[in-house]
Amino acid sequence: SPSDPDLVERARAAKAKLGDKVFVLGHHYQRDEVIQFADVTGDSFKLARDAAARPEAEYIVFCGVHFMAESADILTGDDQKVVLPDLAAGCSMADMATAEQVAECWDVLTEAGIADTTVPVSYMNSSADIKAFTGKHGGTICTSSNARRALDWAFEQGEKVLFLPDQHLGRNTAVRDMGMSLDDCVVYNPHKPNGGLTVEELRAAKMILWRGHCSVHGRFSLESVREVRERVPGVNVLVHPECRHEVVAAADYVGSTEYIIKTLEAAPAGSKWAIGTELNLVRRLANRFADEGKEIVFLDRTVCFCSTMNRIDLPHLVWALESLAEGNLVNRIQVDRETEDFAKLALERMLALP
Numbered sequence: 001s002p003s004d005p006d007l008v009e010r011a012r013a014a015k016a017k018l019g020d021k022v023f024v025l026g027h028h029y030q031r032d033e034v035i036q037f038a039d040v041t042g043d044s045f046k047l048a049r050d051a052a053a054r055p056e057a058e059y060i061v062f063c064g065v066h067f068m069a070e071s072a073d074i075l076t077g078d079d080q081k082v083v084l085p086d087l088a089a090g091c092s093m094a095d096m097a098t099a100e101q102v103a104e105c106w107d108v109l110t111e112a113g114i115a116d117t118t119v120p121v122s123y124m125n126s127s128a129d130i131k132a133f134t135g136k137h138g139g140t141i142c143t144s145s146n147a148r149r150a151l152d153w154a155f156e157q158g159e160k161v162l163f164l165p166d167q168h169l170g171r172n173t174a175v176r177d178m179g180m181s182l183d184d185c186v187v188y189n190p191h192k193p194n195g196g197l198t199v200e201e202l203r204a205a206k207m208i209l210w211r212g213h214c215s216v217h218g219r220f221s222l223e224s225v226r227e228v229r230e231r232v233p234g235v236n237v238l239v240h241p242e243c244r245h246e247v248v249a250a251a252d253y254v255g256s257t258e259y260i261i262k263t264l265e266a267a268p269a270g271s272k273w274a275i276g277t278e279l280n281l282v283r284r285l286a287n288r289f290a291d292e293g294k295e296i297v298f299l300d301r302t303v304c305f306c307s308t309m310n311r312i313d314l315p316h317l318v319w320a321l322e323s324l325a326e327g328n329l330v331n332r333i334q335v336d337r338e339t340e341d342f343a344k345l346a347l348e349r350m351l352a353l354p
């Protein structure tokens with residue numbers, strides 16, 4: 001939808017008034033009306049690095065979700081303030097692993113005698129508490145663009161990986177990219193005693209996958225792939241690795257949002273693409289590449305936006321920028337010191353991956 005011209009003008013004026021004091025980051029899944037004000041756009045890996053590379057900006061306005069703003073706070077200096085324009089912009093996947101549940105899981109692994117040889121690898125899409133747990137236990141963070149490298153590193157440190165909280169990214173990386181079998185993976189269900197697993201199952205597994213998933217990507221199905229291949233003959237199916245394993249197995253290309261964009265940039269004119277990721281990004285790419293004769297469709301027309309990403313809209317952004325311009329620090333995301341130190345350890349291990 002076209003943005004309200006009055007709000008556009010106000011956002012521009014507030015940003016101009018703040019000048020170099022503010023730096024606006026926009027995740028690829030954000031609305032067009034918000035993305036137009038981003039100083040940089042990117043996937044969660046790129047944005048984490050970009051936030052850390054702006055020490056001169058007093059305010060980092062993060063147009064994305066809560067765990068991304070937390071990561072930005074962890075990676076930036078103490079005098080830099082990270083602002084999330086709507087505090088209700090969370091992530092249902094990140095909420096699927098709480099600190100208490102993960103501590104309980106570690107006790108289960110300890111009881112089974114495997115905690116010493118298990119390395120936690122946590123997806124960026126997790127709370128600062130989970131990142132701190134990961135750092136404390138010798139593990140690393142990963143994103144969808146470096147999950148393979150993170151797992152390679154983890155298997156040099158230990159024999160098993162506890163992968164949090166996205167079972168699909170964990171399974172897809174292990175099976176599709178690293179040649180493990182589905183039998184090497186077990187799913188730990190935090191709502192069942194002992195994760196719903198026997199000691200033998202835990203000891204035999206290489207990958208212990210947390211039972212979490214993305215509520216958007218988890219909705220694409222094998223049927224979505226079949227349907228689009230019928231509807232658009234010759235189509236290339238390109239999906240995000242948060243999709244279920246059978247969807248990834250049936251797709252032609254798999255990768256993070258940055259990978260999806262680069263693949264489409266390199267695609268020849270006349271090619272056809274069905275994309276399985278968030279709708280704001282797919283629509284933007286469809287518009288952008290239409291002139292070059294690349295046909296881009298959404299993998300499944302019944303799947304909709306990420307509702308929490310969409311909470312950041314132009315009115316919230318204007319409110320945050322105007323408040324900052326008037327000297328009111330609103331919606332600051334600040335991780336406590338102890339959590340920050342351990343979480344930073346895990347994030348820095350990721351940034352140091354080859």
Ligand code: 13P
Pocket residue numbers: 042043044045125143144145214242256257258
């Ligand atoms: P990436 O930005 O790493 O591709 O992750 C997608 C996502 O779901 C972010 O919430």
Ligand code: SF4
Pocket residue numbers: 029065090091092093094125214215216217278306307308309
């Ligand atoms: Fe979370 Fe999925 Fe939304 Fe990303 S797209 S913020 S993983 S619910």
